[in-house]
Each structure stands twice: as structure tokens, then as C-alpha cells.
Amino acid sequence: MSATFPAMARYADDLSLAHVLADTADSISTARFRAQDLHVESKPDLTPVTDADQAVERAIRATLARTRPRDGVLGEEYGTTTPAAGSGTRQWVIDPIDGTKNFVRGVPIWATLIALMEGDQPVVGLVSAPALGRRWWAATGHGAYAGRHTAAATPINVSGVRRLADASVCYSSLDGWTENGRLPAMLDLLQGGWRSRAYGDFYGYMLVAEGAVDVMVEPELSLWDLAALIPIVTEAGGTFTDLAGRPDPAGGSAVASNGLLHEDLLRRLNP
The missing domain is CATH 3.40.190.80 (D-Maltodextrin-Binding Protein; domain 2)
Structure with a gap:
């Protein structure tokens, strides 16, 4: 199976955009990973948030505002941005750094999570873990892939274990x-x-x-x-x-x- 996506397939453009968003996120988060001046605060639910979490989400929101102004955005750090009335039911859902506690402690298992939902169902998903040198992505009807980037991707499948x-x-x-x-x-x-x-x-x-x-x-x-x-x-x-x-x-x-x-x-x- 090819690791490229048919040009006319549904969600192909959205998936390509998700990769662009992830590239931006990776450049910000990797620069702050294990930084001596990393700023960490506690949110009201007592979970940590860093300046990297906030910077990544702001950057993703800025790109989406330019490229998908009719779509809504939900992010962990800055809540919901609702598009103009009548724009539809598409919403991007962002976790700027999933695994913030690992990020703070210098453990490399953390990632930016980017999803597109139509109605109440996620139709595009991308997980980028730059400290692991790996990215995973999928869209409805496209299959699932993993690799460092789209040009070096392979299709992935679940196991066949039955018990x-x-x-x-x-x-x-x-x-x-x-x-x-x-x-x-x-x-x-x-x-x-x-x-x-x-x-x-x-x-x-x-x-x-x-x-x-x-x-x-x-x-x-x-x-x-x-x-x-x-x-x-x-x-x-x-x-x-x-x-x-x-x-x-x-x-x-x-x-x-x-x-x-x-x-x-x-x-x-x-x-």
C-alpha cells in the first residue's frame, strides 16, 4: 500500500494541513524540551502547564485562523473558538503537549495531538512525538500510517492476538x-x-x-x-x-x- 494519499480523497487537504501544524508544533516544543528556563505553572485542576504548551497552541490557532477560518477550535489551554454562525460543524481539537509531566521531567514520551472533528466524530488524527522521532496519522478512509514524515511512512495495523x-x-x-x-x-x-x-x-x-x-x-x-x-x-x-x-x-x-x-x-x- 502506498504511503501517499490520493489527491482527490476526502480529508487529504486536512491531513496535509495537520502535518504542517505538527511541523510548527515540533519546532516550538523541541526547542523548549529540557530547557533550563522552562516555565511551569499549576492549572486549577493541579495539572502542570508550561510555556511550551501555551506557545504551541497559540501557534496552531494562528495558522488555523488563516487557513481554516470557518472551522471551530478546541484546545486544552485556551478553550473553544467558535466560528461565525452558519460555518458548519467542523472543529479542530488540539492537545499542544500530551504528556506534560513527562515533558517537564525530561522524559521523551510526549506529543502534540491534532484532530479534526465533523459533528461529534473525529475524522482526522495526527500524533507527533518529535523526541521519539516518530509521527502517526490517519483519516477516515485513508488508513493509518507512521514514520518520521509522510515521505518515509509505512501503513500500520493492529495485532491478531485473540486471547x-x-x-x-x-x-x-x-x-x-x-x-x-x-x-x-x-x-x-x-x-x-x-x-x-x-x-x-x-x-x-x-x-x-x-x-x-x-x-x-x-x-x-x-x-x-x-x-x-x-x-x-x-x-x-x-x-x-x-x-x-x-x-x-x-x-x-x-x-x-x-x-x-x-x-x-x-x-x-x-x-
């Missing part, structure tokens, strides 16, 4: 599972798999899309955490739902799998 006992299970942390009362079910899931690792944030989902792991689950997420991930996992052949089994990015939780394990996962996490 949890043979599966590699990924998660972020156990804190949220305690709060929602599902910790016993989560521990049972981890013990039932072949291997479990807490890669966290965007990375576990990209490993699912690549077939390197088979399951990624998180109990508490915002739309900007999820929107870019869904097209990549599903276009790679996987399944992405919330804990209730709904394919809804507004569900506030995530269960991503190769699809073959999904029914078993939902049953175990909803005893």
Missing part, C-alpha cells in the same frame, strides 16, 4: 480506577494478560495501532486527549470505545484494542 492470556495490556496508572470503583476489575484484567506495562498518555494507543501491544485502557480523559487517537486506532483495524462500549469520544474514558479482544475487555471492566 487475553496472550495479550500485552497497557494502561496509564491505577489512580483513576480506584476513584471509579473499578480497581478490582482492572487488577484482574492486568493479571489475566500475558504482559502489562504502564506506558501512559498517547503512546499506549499508538502501540495498539502498530500491533506492538494489544490493549490500552484509561478511566478518565478529556476530548483533546482522545480525538486524535481514535482515527489512528480504528483506521489501523482496531476498536476504540469508552468503558460503556460506546464509540463516543465524549465518553470521558477509553478502551482501545485490536478489536478481537474488545468484547472480553468490556465484560471484565464492567463486572
Whole structure:
């Protein structure tokens, strides 16, 4: 399969723009990664935000204002920008740095997440992790790809593992599972798999899309955490739902799998 996109295919221009946005984001974030003068503050929810988070989102918003003035924008740091009335239901969803805690500590697992939604469904997703030298992207009907850039990309696909006992299970942390009362079910899931690792944030989902792991689950997420991930996992052949089994990015939780394990996962996490 070619790593290029048909010129007339739907979302091709949007996907190309997402790469341009990611290039801008990467140039800003990499310059601030491990910077001695990095400025870090705590938001009202006590999560950290850096000057890099803010600069990346401002730059992406500025480009979208010029190139897609009729589209809305939702970003983690600056909220919602609504286009003029009658402009339609397209909205770009931005997480300028997913994995800010890693970014602050010098851990290279962080990324810019860029999504385009039509209505309530994400149709374009791009994840750029410059410190890892890797980028993942997909759009509805285009398939999913990974590589350093579009000229050096390969199609990606989920695994064919059919039993949890043979599966590699990924998660972020156990804190949220305690709060929602599902910790016993989560521990049972981890013990039932072949291997479990807490890669966290965007990375576990990209490993699912690549077939390197088979399951990624998180109990508490915002739309900007999820929107870019869904097209990549599903276009790679996987399944992405919330804990209730709904394919809804507004569900506030995530269960991503190769699809073959999904029914078993939902049953175990909803005893």
C-alpha cells in the first residue's frame, strides 16, 4: 500500500494541513524540551502547564485562523473558538503537549495531538512525538500510517492476538480506577494478560495501532486527549470505545484494542 494519499480523497487537504501544524508544533516544543528556563505553572485542576504548551497552541490557532477560518477550535489551554454562525460543524481539537509531566521531567514520551472533528466524530488524527522521532496519522478512509514524515511512512495495523492470556495490556496508572470503583476489575484484567506495562498518555494507543501491544485502557480523559487517537486506532483495524462500549469520544474514558479482544475487555471492566 502506498504511503501517499490520493489527491482527490476526502480529508487529504486536512491531513496535509495537520502535518504542517505538527511541523510548527515540533519546532516550538523541541526547542523548549529540557530547557533550563522552562516555565511551569499549576492549572486549577493541579495539572502542570508550561510555556511550551501555551506557545504551541497559540501557534496552531494562528495558522488555523488563516487557513481554516470557518472551522471551530478546541484546545486544552485556551478553550473553544467558535466560528461565525452558519460555518458548519467542523472543529479542530488540539492537545499542544500530551504528556506534560513527562515533558517537564525530561522524559521523551510526549506529543502534540491534532484532530479534526465533523459533528461529534473525529475524522482526522495526527500524533507527533518529535523526541521519539516518530509521527502517526490517519483519516477516515485513508488508513493509518507512521514514520518520521509522510515521505518515509509505512501503513500500520493492529495485532491478531485473540486471547487475553496472550495479550500485552497497557494502561496509564491505577489512580483513576480506584476513584471509579473499578480497581478490582482492572487488577484482574492486568493479571489475566500475558504482559502489562504502564506506558501512559498517547503512546499506549499508538502501540495498539502498530500491533506492538494489544490493549490500552484509561478511566478518565478529556476530548483533546482522545480525538486524535481514535482515527489512528480504528483506521489501523482496531476498536476504540469508552468503558460503556460506546464509540463516543465524549465518553470521558477509553478502551482501545485490536478489536478481537474488545468484547472480553468490556465484560471484565464492567463486572
